[in-house]
Amino acid sequence: MSSPIQPxxxxxxxxxxxxxxxxxPELVEKHSSLIGSGTGHWADRxxxxxxxLAALSVLAIVLLILTQLYWQSELSIHQFGWKFFTTSNWxxxxxxxxxxPFIYGTLVSSFLALLMAAPLGIGVAIFMNEMCPRPLRTxxxxxxxxxAAIPSVIYGLWGMFVLVPIMRNYVQPFLAAHFGWTGFxxxxxxxxxxxxASVILAIxxxxxxxxxxxxxxxxxxxxxxxxxxxxxxxxxxxxxxGVLRNARIGIMGGxxxxxxRALGETMAVTMLIGNRPEIAKSxxxxxxxxxxxxxxxFSEATDNLYLSALVEIGLALFLVTIVVNILAQGxxxxxxxxNTVRAN
Amino acid sequence: MKNQSHMRRYLVDHLxxxxxxxxxxxxxxxxxxxxxxxxYRGIGSLDWAFFTQIPKPVGEHGGGMANAIIGSAVILxxxxxxxxxLGIGSGVYxxxxxxGRLGDAVRFTADVLNGIPSIVMGIAVYALIVIRQKHxxxxxxxxxxxxMMVPTIAxxxxxxxxxxxxxxxxxxxxxxxxxxxxxxxxxxxTASAGIITxxxxxxxxxxxxxAPLLFTAFGNSFWNMNPNQPTAALPxxxxxxxxxxxxxxxxxxWAGALVLVILIVAAVTAVRVVASRGVxxxxx
Amino acid sequence: xxxxxKVENLKAWFGKTEALHGITMDVQxxxxxxxIGPSGCGKSTFVRCLNRMHETIPDxxxxxxxxxxxxxxxxxxxxxxxxxxxxxxxxxxxxPFPTMSIYDNVAAGLRLNGVRNGREIETVVxxxxxxxxLWDEVKDHLKKKSGASLSGGQQxxxxxxxxxxxxxxxxxxxxxxxxxxxxxxxxxxxLIFSLKQNYTVVIVTHNMQQAARVADSTAFFLMGELxxxxxxxxxxxxxxxxxTEDYITGRFG
Numbered sequence: 001m002s003s004p005i006q007p008x009x010x011x012x013x014x015x016x017x018x019x020x021x022x023x024x025p026e027l028v029e030k031h032s033s034l035i036g037s038g039t040g041h042w043a044d045r046x047x048x049x050x051x052x053l054a055a056l057s058v059l060a061i062v063l064l065i066l067t068q069l070y071w072q073s074e075l076s077i078h079q080f081g082w083k084f085f086t087t088s089n090w091x092x093x094x095x096x097x098x099x100x101p102f103i104y105g106t107l108v109s110s111f112l113a114l115l116m117a118a119p120l121g122i123g124v125a126i127f128m129n130e131m132c133p134r135p136l137r138t139x140x141x142x143x144x145x146x147x148a149a150i151p152s153v154i155y156g157l158w159g160m161f162v163l164v165p166i167m168r169n170y171v172q173p174f175l176a177a178h179f180g181w182t183g184f185x186x187x188x189x190x191x192x193x194x195x196x197a198s199v200i201l202a203i204x205x206x207x208x209x210x211x212x213x214x215x216x217x218x219x220x221x222x223x224x225x226x227x228x229x230x231x232x233x234x235x236x237x238x239x240x241x242g243v244l245r246n247a248r249i250g251i252m253g254g255x256x257x258x259x260x261r262a263l264g265e266t267m268a269v270t271m272l273i274g275n276r277p278e279i280a281k282s283x284x285x286x287x288x289x290x291x292x293x294x295x296x297x298f299s300e301a302t303d304n305l306y307l308s309a310l311v312e313i314g315l316a317l318f319l320v321t322i323v324v325n326i327l328a329q330g331x332x333x334x335x336x337x338x339n340t341v342r343a344n
Numbered sequence: 345m346k347n348q349s350h351m352r353r354y355l356v357d358h359l360x361x362x363x364x365x366x367x368x369x370x371x372x373x374x375x376x377x378x379x380x381x382x383x384y385r386g387i388g389s390l391d392w393a394f395f396t397q398i399p400k401p402v403g404e405h406g407g408g409m410a411n412a413i414i415g416s417a418v419i420l421x422x423x424x425x426x427x428x429x430l431g432i433g434s435g436v437y438x439x440x441x442x443x444g445r446l447g448d449a450v451r452f453t454a455d456v457l458n459g460i461p462s463i464v465m466g467i468a469v470y471a472l473i474v475i476r477q478k479h480x481x482x483x484x485x486x487x488x489x490x491x492m493m494v495p496t497i498a499x500x501x502x503x504x505x506x507x508x509x510x511x512x513x514x515x516x517x518x519x520x521x522x523x524x525x526x527x528x529x530x531x532x533x534t535a536s537a538g539i540i541t542x543x544x545x546x547x548x549x550x551x552x553x554x555a556p557l558l559f560t561a562f563g564n565s566f567w568n569m570n571p572n573q574p575t576a577a578l579p580x581x582x583x584x585x586x587x588x589x590x591x592x593x594x595x596x597x598w599a600g601a602l603v604l605v606i607l608i609v610a611a612v613t614a615v616r617v618v619a620s621r622g623v624x625x626x627x628x
Numbered sequence: 629x630x631x632x633x634k635v636e637n638l639k640a641w642f643g644k645t646e647a648l649h650g651i652t653m654d655v656q657x658x659x660x661x662x663x664i665g666p667s668g669c670g671k672s673t674f675v676r677c678l679n680r681m682h683e684t685i686p687d688x689x690x691x692x693x694x695x696x697x698x699x700x701x702x703x704x705x706x707x708x709x710x711x712x713x714x715x716x717x718x719x720x721x722x723x724p725f726p727t728m729s730i731y732d733n734v735a736a737g738l739r740l741n742g743v744r745n746g747r748e749i750e751t752v753v754x755x756x757x758x759x760x761x762l763w764d765e766v767k768d769h770l771k772k773k774s775g776a777s778l779s780g781g782q783q784x785x786x787x788x789x790x791x792x793x794x795x796x797x798x799x800x801x802x803x804x805x806x807x808x809x810x811x812x813x814x815x816x817x818x819l820i821f822s823l824k825q826n827y828t829v830v831i832v833t834h835n836m837q838q839a840a841r842v843a844d845s846t847a848f849f850l851m852g853e854l855x856x857x858x859x860x861x862x863x864x865x866x867x868x869x870x871x872t873e874d875y876i877t878g879r880f881g
Contacts, residue, residue, distance in 0.1 A: 047524030048441060054433020055442065055450045058498070061491055062453045065460070068471040123367025131364045140368065142616060147375045149612045151552020153579045154601045157586045158378045161385075161594070203374045210371075223723035227787070229684055231737040231794060232713025234353055236360035241736060245727050264461020266555040267583060291463045291555070298467060298559055311471070314464045325459035349742030350710075 066318075073312035075305055084312060090277045090293075092301070097309035099316070101277040105287035106317075109194060109269060110262035112283070113201035118255050120202070121209025128210070129217050130239060148207035156271030159200045164191035164272065171195075172284055187282045190274065195283045197273035201265055205258035212254025216247040216335045246335075253331025260324040264317060266291040290317045379605070386602030389595050394603075399565050399581075402590055409600050411567050415482065415576040419561055420551060422486025422571060427493030427550075428543055432532075434494065435501020435539075440527055442502075458495035463555040465492060470559040482568075482575035485561025489553060493546040500542020504535035507624055534624055541618050548611035552604055554579040578604050630828045631697035631797045632657035633678060638692035640673050640682055647673045649852045650692070655798075655845075660820060660829040662843030662860065664836060666875065670852040671832045675800045678830065679715035680708040696798060713741065716791035720803040722783035724775030724790070730757075730766050733775040733786055737794035752793055760789035761819050781812025788819065792827075799823060801831040805838065817842050836876055840864050848872045 076084065080097060087098030128141055168191030175185040220243050228242030244251070274286020275296055290313045301307040393408045400407030434454065438447055460468075469488040474480055508531045516526040532539070550556075554577075557563075562574040563584060578600055585597035633655035640648040648670045655661050663671040676682040677690045680701060694701045701711045724733050734753045743749060753770070757763040762785040766773070775786055784804060791799060801820070805813040820842045823829055833839050839846050840860060847857040848869070856869045867873045 041522070043525075044523050047527070051433050051437040051441065054430050055437035055446075057430055058434050058450055058457060058494060059453050061494075062457055064472060065465070065468040068468050069464070072467075072471045120367050120370060123364050124371050126360075127364040127368040131361055132368070142613075143372060143375055145612060145616075146609060147371065149548055149552075149608050150375075150378065151554070151579055151604060151608065153552065153554040153583050153586075154378070154382070154605060157582060157597060157601055158381060160586060162377065162381055203371075206371055221723075223719060223721055224725065226681065226684070226717075226719060227723040227725065227790075228736075230679065230681060230712055230717035230719075231740060231790065232709050232711075233740055234357040234709050236357040237353070237740055239360070241725060241728075241740075245725065248727075260459055264459075264463065266461065266463040267579075271583075271586065291461060294463050294467060295555060295558060298470075299562075311467055314467045317461055318464045321459050321461055321464075322456055325455065329455060352742070353709075353740070 069311055069315040069318060073308050073315050075308035076312040077308075079305065080309075084309070085316070088277070088279060092297075092303075092306050095303070095305050097305070099290070099309075099313050101279050102288050102290045102293050102313060103316075104279050105194070105273065106263055106289040106291070109198045109201055109273065109287065109289055110259055112194070112198035113205060113262050114255060114259055116199065116202035117205045117209055117258060121206045121254070121258070122213050122251060124206065124210040125213035125217060126239065129214055130235070144207050144210060147203070148211075152204070152265060152267035153271075155200050155204055155268035159196060159268060159272045160192075163196050163200060167191050167196045167199075176284075183281050184283050187280075187284050189284055190286065192272055192274045192286060193284050194273060194280075194287045197269045197287070197289075198283075200268045200272055201262050204265060204268065205261050208258040208261055209251075209254045212257060212332060213247070213251050216250030216254070216332065217243055219250070219336045220246045250332050250335030253328045253333075253335070256324055256331060257328035260321050260328060263324065264291055264321050266295050270295045290314075382598065382602045382605055385595075385598035386600075389599035390602065394596065394599050398567060399596070400592075402593075405592060407596065409576075409578065409581055409596060409603075411564065412576040412578045412581040412600065413603070415561070415564065415568065416551070416578040418482050418569075418571055418575060419485045419489060419557070419577055420547070422483060423489035423493060423550060424543075424547065426487060426490030427546065428497060430490070431494045431497025431543070431546070432501050432539065434498040436505065436527060436532070438498065438502040439505035440523075440531075454495040454498050457491070460492075461555075462492065462553050463558075466556040466559050469556065474560060477572075479572075480560060480562035480574040482561055482571040482573070485557045485575065485577065486571070488556040488560050489550040492550050492553065492556065493543075496546035496549065497539075497542050500545070501535070501539050504538035504542070504624070505531050507538070508534045537618055537622070538624060541615050544611050544615050544618075548608050548615070551611070552579055552608055554583050630658040630826060632828065633798060633830070634693075634695040635678075636693040636695075638674070638677055638690065638694060640670070640677050640690040641688065642685070643687045647852055648677070648690075651854050653847060653854055653857050655828060655830055657828045658824065658826075659844040660824040660831060660842055662839035662846045663830065663832045663849060664834070664839050664846060664875075665849035667834065668851075669849040671849045672802050674849065675717075675802055675830055675832050678798070678800055679712050679717055681712070681717060683708070713737070713794050714796055715798045715800060716794065716796035717800045718784070718787050718791055718802065718804045721807050722780060722787050724778070724783050724786050726774055726776035728775055729771045730773055730775055730778070730786060731770040734789050734793050737790060741794060753789075756789040756792040757786075759792055759819075759823070760785040761815060762786060762789055779812070781808050781815060784808060784812065784816060785819065788816075788823075792823075796827065798828045798830065801829065803832050803834065806834065813838075836864070848875060850875070 076097065084097065085099055085103060088100040089096050089098045090101065124144065128137060132140055168189050172185070172189040172195070176189070179185045224246055225238055225242045228238040233241065269289055270292035273289060273292060275288050275292055276286040277288045278285065280287070294310050294314055298310050301310055393406050395408060395413065396410050397406065397408035398411045399409070434450060438450060441447070442450060465488050469484055473484040473487060512530055512534065513526055516530045517523065557577050557580050561577050561580065563580040564574045564576045568575050582597045582600045582604065585593040635651055635653050638648055638651040639646060651674060663674060665671045673682060678694060682688050682690050690702065692702065696711070696715060699706060725736065728736065731753055734756050735749050738749055738752060754763065757766065762782060765782060775783065778786060805816045808816065817838060820829060820831060831843065843860045845857060846860045846863040848855045848863065850871055856863065856867060856872045858868065863872065864876060867876065
């Protein structure tokens with residue numbers, strides 16, 4: 001969302017490393033010597049250097065994180081290789097580690113969450129941009145913003161004491177009675193498990209989807225709406241062919257961004273998913289995610305291989321979220337950046 | 345035939361409108377449910393003891409989260425000391441010098457940093473600091489949170505600085521004021537409200553973080569004023585108490601959650617108020 | 629098929645600002661009528677009131693009587709959606725749907741109106757692209773190329789074809805050639821000339837030569853008021869009002 005209005009670059013007193021060829025810096029530099037701020041020249045260098053250092057520290061930190069994660073997981077990587085991600089035996093006592101149940105749990109809980117959150121988030125965005133009466137717009141968007149600000153651990157707390165009993169007493173019996181035949185809703189109803197974890201994840205990522213969707217909808221040029229209206233489109237038809245159709249790639253980006261969040265979400269999921277490394281078809285059954293196994297077992301992991309296996313899960317999670325986030329950014333940029341080009 | 349199609353189109357239009365209202369209501373239900381339940385369970389336990397006492401051993405009634413509140417303050421303080429200068433510095437670099445490839449690389453890395461799952465940040469800082477020091481500490485926790493603040497602050501600083509009219513800068517440079525002074529006393533000062541907004545946003549985001557503290561600050565049931573020792577934090581304590589089987593601890597967890605949420609809501613609200621008044625000085 | 633338009637005491641507002649101060653005029657059916665006047669005189673607002681597009685701008689509203697054929701478009705129970713289907717519009721900047729193919733752009737209006745028959749759509753698409761003088765240029769990649777891949781002039785003709793596909797009775801054009809190069813402009817003008825045989829055309833233009841070339845009648849607007857409406861030849865040779873004369877001779881505006 002970088003600002004489209006960018007001020008004309010003023011040539012710096014510090015010779016710009018990239019643009020030595022242009023005559024600008026020299027002119028300015030001559031000018032500055034006229035004023036005679038010789039000390040300013042050095043101060044400028046120091047100031048520029050300090051800012052550069054801050055910026056470089058961001059690069060350094062990310063590199064450090066990556067290398068640390070790699071070094072700490074080397075033991076496990078060498079021991080298990082790719083098998084680590086395809087086997088499902090998690091036995092700290094025997095020193096045998098396979099991350100498949102966690103990968104499964106992470107993917108299933110995230111996808112289920114998106115399944116619920118995507119329509120909801122898009123609906124909320126449409127409501128806020130198009131349907132909401134003007135005076136209600138600001139308070140409503142404030143409330144959605146608050147939803148995004150609630151800490152994960154509080155979602156978890158609320159989930160444990162409010163959502164889980166509701167699930168156990170009402171939702172799960174209902175689902176079992178009507179959809180039990182599918183096999184997704186059967187077995188003992190603990191309350192905790194894959195289902196409530198996905199529901200809480202869905203609530204948590206809705207604000208991400210709705211805010212990105214709003215942004216890309218606003219990026220669709222006004223003439224597209226007029227074109228649809230002038231053809232005799234109803235409001236919904238105008239939104240469908242004049243707005244959503246043009247914004248769909250960006251909306252996809254918002255959903256992918258939410259996926260990135262959901263994959264790495266830790267506390268609320270850990271408190272609700274049941275933490276059992278099993279691959280079960282029923283969504284009533286407990287599961288485990290990559291983030292929650294780290295949260296739960298990291299401090300108990302005493303021997304090096306166990307610790308290393310957990311860090312490798314963290315490394316994998318990190319790499320996957322990077323890829324997912326880059327994908328999301330690309331999709332969103334293609335709408336918000338390119339819209340002026342596309343409109344002409 | 346035509347009429348039927350019209351009827352159908354209007355029905356679909358009304359249906360879509362209805363569904364968008366439904367989505368709006370559906371998204372507010374959990375929010376209101378969470379807030380009201382927090383107040384309902386938490387308000388009764390917000391007594392003097394909660395703010396002044398440390399946790400009582402299991403079985404004893406009473407006790408509070410005073411150590412966790414102080415601990416959170418210490419950890420967030422350390423985090424801000426690290427995150428704010430780094431964030432503002434990177435933002436200034438990006439806005440004032442970062443046109444080239446290095447600038448893009450920094451922007452990209454900041455995005456990556458922003459997307460790192462908080463639990464991964466926790467184990468990375470564990471590997472980076474805790475293993476080396478051989479003990480948990482408020483410092484390690486603060487470091488993790490501080491790093492997590494950097495991308496938000498950097499982004500806000502860059503955007504705000506780019507919004508400062510170039511004429512203002514040119515005027516200062518034209519007077520012979522060196523660039524570093526122009527940047528600090530003209531550009532940064534003009535953009536200060538917006539940058540503070542960004543800092544508070546970053547603060548609100550990390551204030552409730554639990555995962556990065558699990559293996560860095562670690563938590564502590566007692567008073568600890570030494571930032572080089574394991575330290576309690578509000579979110580950590582809520583997590584520990586929520587997972588415990590004791591009603592008394594649940595009670596205090598709710599009170600803690602209420603305090604945490606009030607803190608964060610206050611920050612978010614302040615950000616909104618500042619932002620609605622205009623993020624640039626003299627822009628309204 | 630073409631119908632006339634009767635406008636009586638039409639007023640339009642943007643928020644609290646009145647942009648049209650009670651316009652009364654008749655637009656003849658099956659003819660082209662040009663609306664000219666300096667920037668900000670309300671000519672665009674006026675045509676946007678003829679298909680109720682004006683009210684789609686936040687805080688904008690219109691009042692008065694506009695009769696398209698027998699229908700009072702601001703009457704109780706008249707739906708804007710149906711009016712816009714009957715009164716097509718072409719905008720200043722071409723606005724094809726970039727995510728749709730050329731074919732789908734033209735078919736968009738038909739599909740909205742519930743036409744599902746593929747053969748029928750195909751016939752209409754071809755007819756409209758021919759009417760818009762675009763068929764020969766695009767017939768080989770109708771379904772392959774996006775509407776946005778065409779040149780500016782082609783895009784504008786595509787938008788005209790899209791507007792024609794729903795068989796409107798009136799076609800409103802809001803400076804349809806102002807964003808185009810001279811060659812594209814002359815193609816659009818030829819097109820308007822041929823279209824007025826079947827449609828009532830109202831064209832807003834700031835280009836007086838263009839009005840003189842394509843329109844049968846011309847109306848001169850100034851500061852939200854209609855100053856004069858007459859045969860184009862009369863307006864440009866012996867206008868009845870001093871202000872019209874000042875404008876067309878270039879003494880202001």
